[in-house]
Amino acid sequence: MLRNLFALLAGGIFGAGLLVSGMTDTTKVQGWLDVFGAWDPTLAFVLSGAIMPMAIAWRVAARRKTSLLGTAMPGKPDPRLGANLVTGSVLFGMGWGLAGLCPGPAMASLTFGGWGGALFLIAMAAGMLAAPPIRARITQFEAA
Amino acid sequence: MMEMDWIWGLIGGLMIGGAAALFLLVNGRIMGASGLxxxxxxxxxxxxxxxxxxxxxxxxxxxxxxxxxxxxxxxxITTNPVVIIAAGLLVGIGTRLANGCTSGHGVCGISRLSLRGIVATVFYLLAGGLIMVTFRHVLRVI
Structure with missing residues (x-):
């Protein structure tokens, strides 16, 4: 129960942060990516602001065996890169640029994103469902 | 209001990082929107x-x-449904192949100096930038 309560709280703060920072506004995201247009540096401030508390949290986490609620902490980061990581990141970046939405803001803007936001979410979920066989194919291709 | 955007970006960013820190320390989970x-x-x-x-x-x-x-x-968001569907599909497939998006790889990965997080972020930023150049300035469709 406590886990769900804190998950709700974390999701709420995350959503508020996305709205406050302007990341639910697709023009700000596309403005950041558009280095040859009217470049908007906001996203750099958002990412730097987000990394700071998280860098401290990882240091605290390193000294703990379990979370405050007693669950296991995430393991060490996987050092392997691989074709799925690169291909996936390129595809994600393309979609992110086309619409100016990534998964967090897409969900955060559900109630005010209109039909366009809803359509994006449906297409994103469909993409997520389509991903496993593509991932398997890439892994197979990589191993060959 | 425009000149205040970076301050709101920083405040919102600190909230995003604070939420990720809470989720990690209290729940023991990495806050990645696409993974969740x-x-x-x-x-x-x-x-x-x-x-x-x-x-x-x-x-x-x-x-x-x-x-x-x-x-x-x-x-x-754009009103072109073809662009929206294509973008959504790409984001859905891409984030699942890469096992993360802006929050998981960008915020949670970079902050622990994860090589995967850094490499993913470099590639999705480059891809997003290239899309903006080609689709906005060359093809002029977004």
Whole structure:
């Protein structure tokens, strides 16, 4: 129960942060990516602001065996890169640029994103469902 | 208002990082939006589905309330359905192949100097930038 309560709280703060920072506004995201247009540096401030508390949290986490609620902490980061990581990141970046939405803001803007936001979410979920066989194919291709 | 955008970006960013720090230290989980949703969509995160649903409920509900209070929340998303569907599919497939998006790889990965997080971020930023150049300045469709 406590886990769900804190998950709700974390999701709420995350959503508020996305709205406050302007990341639910697709023009700000596309403005950041558009280095040859009217470049908007906001996203750099958002990412730097987000990394700071998280860098401290990882240091605290390193000294703990379990979370405050007693669950296991995430393991060490996987050092392997691989074709799925690169291909996936390129595809994600393309979609992110086309619409100016990534998964967090897409969900955060559900109630005010209109039909366009809803359509994006449906297409994103469909993409997520389509991903496993593509991932398997890439892994197979990589191993060959 | 425009010149204040970077301050709001920084404040909002600190909130995003604070939420990620809370989720890590209290729940022992990495706050990655695509992973949390993806595990629900494809059923791979069934054993933690209640926690995922709770997180997404907060993520949707709090901005919903704030947007009502502010009164002018806009995503300004394109009205071209072909672009929206293509973009959504690419984001869905891409984040699941890469195992992360801006929050998981960008915020949570870079902050622990994860090589995967850094490499992913470099590639999605480059791809996003290239899309803007080609589709906005060359093809002029977005």
């Amino acid at each position: 949703l993806g595990g629900l969509v494809d059923g791979s995160g069934r054993e933690t589905s209640a926690e995922r649903i709770a997180f997404i409920a907060g993520l949707v509900a709090v901005p919903a309330v704030l947007a009502l209070l502010m009164g002018d929340a806009q995503t300004n």
